Amino acid sequence: MLQPAISELVGRVLAEQCFVGGERVSSFEAAFGSAHHVKHCIGVGNATDALFIILKALEIGKGDEVIVPAHGWLSAAEMVLLAGAEPVFADVDAASYCLSVENVESLVSPRTKAIVPIHLYGQMADMQALKVFADRKGIFLIEDCAQAHFASNGGDMAGSVGIAGAFSFYPSKLLGGIGDGGCITTNDDDLAQKCRAMANHGGIEKNDHQMAGLNSRLDTLQAAVLEFKMQHVDDWITARNHIAGYYERELKGISEIVTPQISLGNAHNFHIYAIQAERRDELKAHLATAGIQTEIHYPKATPFTPAFSDLQHSAQSFPVSEKLQQAGLSLPIYETMTHQEVDYVVMTIKDFYS
Numbered sequence: 366m367l368q369p370a371i372s373e374l375v376g377r378v379l380a381e382q383c384f385v386g387g388e389r390v391s392s393f394e395a396a397f398g399s400a401h402h403v404k405h406c407i408g409v410g411n412a413t414d415a416l417f418i419i420l421k422a423l424e425i426g427k428g429d430e431v432i433v434p435a436h437g438w439l440s441a442a443e444m445v446l447l448a449g450a451e452p453v454f455a456d457v458d459a460a461s462y463c464l465s466v467e468n469v470e471s472l473v474s475p476r477t478k479a480i481v482p483i484h485l486y487g488q489m490a491d492m493q494a495l496k497v498f499a500d501r502k503g504i505f506l507i508e509d510c511a512q513a514h515f516a517s518n519g520g521d522m523a524g525s526v527g528i529a530g531a532f533s534f535y536p537s538k539l540l541g542g543i544g545d546g547g548c549i550t551t552n553d554d555d556l557a558q559k560c561r562a563m564a565n566h567g568g569i570e571k572n573d574h575q576m577a578g579l580n581s582r583l584d585t586l587q588a589a590v591l592e593f594k595m596q597h598v599d600d601w602i603t604a605r606n607h608i609a610g611y612y613e614r615e616l617k618g619i620s621e622i623v624t625p626q627i628s629l630g631n632a633h634n635f636h637i638y639a640i641q642a643e644r645r646d647e648l649k650a651h652l653a654t655a656g657i658q659t660e661i662h663y664p665k666a667t668p669f670t671p672a673f674s675d676l677q678h679s680a681q682s683f684p685v686s687e688k689l690q691q692a693g694l695s696l697p698i699y700e701t702m703t704h705q706e707v708d709y710v711v712m713t714i715k716d717f718y719s
């Protein structure tokens with residue numbers, strides 16, 4: 366139970382009377398950045414802001430195209446649109462649920478400025494291959510790391526391969542605060558300066574507005590809580606991988622289910638354990654009756670949401686995303702889940718298909 370220690374910490378921050386910026390924010394930025402092997406970590410209000418700030422700092426806007434995944438949370442597509450550029454949706458890889466080179470190569474045009482892979486459910490896209498591809502084409506890779514804290518691919522940490530990464534500390538994420546929070550990671554000195562300014566009304570120093578920016582900060586209180594919780598993340602990831610391994614052993618024999626695959630060379634954080642299930646909605650109802658709460662990430666692929674309806678995409682354009690929308694189901698997974706609890710979920714699923 367971390368709650369007593371967090372309450373005590375919150376009390377200390379209140380007593381310190383510093384609520385914006387300060388030592389606690391820079392201390393967390395340094396710790397989180399170093400854990401992800403990046404030179405710069407910039408605390409911001411949330412991951413959605415982080416993506417917007419990165420796009421603006423890279424001067425991506427009117428007339429530009431940015432490739433985003435059809436399956437996953439909509440922030441990247443949404444921020445591309447708000448930045449004035451055009452989101453170009455790509456289907457995702459059936460095994461990793463993330464973007465692969467095969468998904469994006471036919472979509473690159475002379476106007477393509479960036480690709481935004483989402484490291485979905487806790488494992489990274491094949492960044493080594495994407496990096497080779499993007500470098501050859503001269504386009505940026507911006508990593509959506511909102512679900513990928515401490516995940517790695519071929520030894521590279523999430524947020525360290527592309528020009529920049531966007532992390533979320535929303536409470537339900539693997540590393541979550543007690544409210545909204547996020548950060549930008551990058552190894553590029555100039556971009557780091559620009560993002561920091563962009564998040565602070567266009568300037569690093571007070572009253573120095575080099576450009577129009579926004580006000581997007583990681584609060585002192587969130588930074589304090591996150592730095593405290595960060596010490597436990599390794600243990601949580603180990604526990605989650607343990608549970609995922611158990612699910613895998615028990616569920617892989619069920620022909621109606623596809624279990625999540627860990628891509629070669631990846632360290633998965635299992636923020637989410639997403640299976641594909643036949644008769645998904647019936648299974649979900651059956652589990653609910655047994656008191657087991659499951660989630661559907663994501664009930665509608667982003668191109669089919671009203672916000673993007675004028676692009677007039679059809680289901681045939683994104684067969685894998687379409688399949689995941691129909692069959693995707695996230696099973697309970699949390700670090701304190703007991704063997705008995707996992708077993709109960711497994712038994713209830715077996716019972717449904719038998």
Ligand SMILES: *Cc1c(COP(=O)(O)O)cnc(C)c1O
Pocket residue numbers: 410411412413414437438439440441483509511512532533534535545546547
């Ligand atoms: C949660 C999430 C976001 C948005 O994070 P916020 O901090 O809430 O803005 C973006 N992308 C993905 C993949 C997410 O899961």
